[in-house]
Amino acid sequence: MYMRPLNPIADGPALHAIFGNPDCCTWLPDPAFPDVKTTIAKLKSWTDGFEATSWTIAQTEDGPAIGRISLYNIGRDPNVWEAACMVAPAARGQNFAARGLSYAIGFLFATTTARRVYADIDPDNHASLKTFEKLGFTREGQLRGEWETHIGIRDSVIYGLLRTDPRPDITPHPSIIA
Template structure:
């Protein structure tokens, strides 16, 4: 498995299996995207905006994307970053998100002065909660009524990982393809 820089145009069609699926997008602020063009537009917006560290997960270096990992600085503190991930429905249950995130987290801590990475998760998104807990993130609290989403007003559960926190060993990590960033 590989992590490579995300290319919105090239990866958009494959990632539309995620971002065009209402069940996959249930916990996002916006509903699933109507078509591939909308997915490409949103990925372009994200990767040219606040996301400077965004990868496609693929089985081969040039293969189709089966998921997406993003670590981005939220702007309020240069050393605090947010993590996000999604994998295609066909790959669920294979520990792909945790394996890919572990590589991205190692890369971020090795190449920046980041001291903290956090995840903002809907409390009913049990798969994401489990993924971040596997990676050693600590549940820090709940922000009640934090998000206005396409399914209503939702709470956020915040998970955090400090640079100094112990991290569990994750087997079968993907290879990180040179990011150029």
Template sequence: MNAETFASARLIMRAPTASDAPALYEAYRDPRVMRFWSSAPHGSVAETVDYVTPHAGDEWRQWVIVEARTRRAIGTLAAGERRRGVMEIGYLLAANASGQGYAREAVAALIDLLFAQGARRIFADTDPDNARSIALLVGLGFQREGLLRAEWETHIGVRDSVIWGLLRDEWPASNNNGATGVMPAAASA
């Protein structure tokens, strides 16, 4: 599924290309970044190319997160429609880009986009031990909705999953929850 380009104050989110893979490989091969991901760290740039390049029939829209100033790929976003109006999101940020507010800014811009496109509910699932992701979601207003025990079989074993949800009326565009509003990518450069 094609992903449109959108931006926030410091970031551009656009469809990933094979040329993004070398920069993204730094994140996807990092065991610390991939600890709570559903697959193991990547073993080659080719694996990252295959993973981030959109394929025909993909159920998920994918974006690469690009730092606007440097044009460097620093992470990825994804959104999949689970039911009409219900979107699941995922995100990953390179370790060298963490701690600068980029994940919050990118996810907030994605939330703005998905609600503007008609979603009524957005949810994410996290490993119960993924404190950074949980803090991000809570900081954006997500509510803990449930625990799915032994939900995922991953490279670190069978793991539980915590479900976090956010409703459209809990996320008005004017709430200044860190979102800067979705703008065309050219407006951010």
């Protein structure tokens, strides 16, 4: 597994396999994007905006994107970051999300003053719930009726990880391409 900084233009066509797939986008606020151009535009807006740390997951060093890991701070508190991940259906079940998130969170804690990382997950998104639990995140609570999404009003389950919390070693770690 390889991780590299996300390049919306280069990685957008491959990531459209995720962001253009209605099943993959079930738990997102908006429905699947209709075309590659829209996927690229949205990835650009995220990476040029609030996502200071966003990576592409690939199976080979120069291979196409099969997933995306992002950590971002929306400005409430500079030391509290949100984590998110998505993996293409064809690449699921191979621990890519957990390994990528493990690396990204370790990198964040090593290079910033972040004290906390959290995940905001739909309670029916069982794969994401399991991934964050595997990484040592603690379920902190459920916010009822928190999101108005393309599938209706949804709850949010909040998982948190403090810098001081124990984290399991998720190996092998990805190779990083700068």
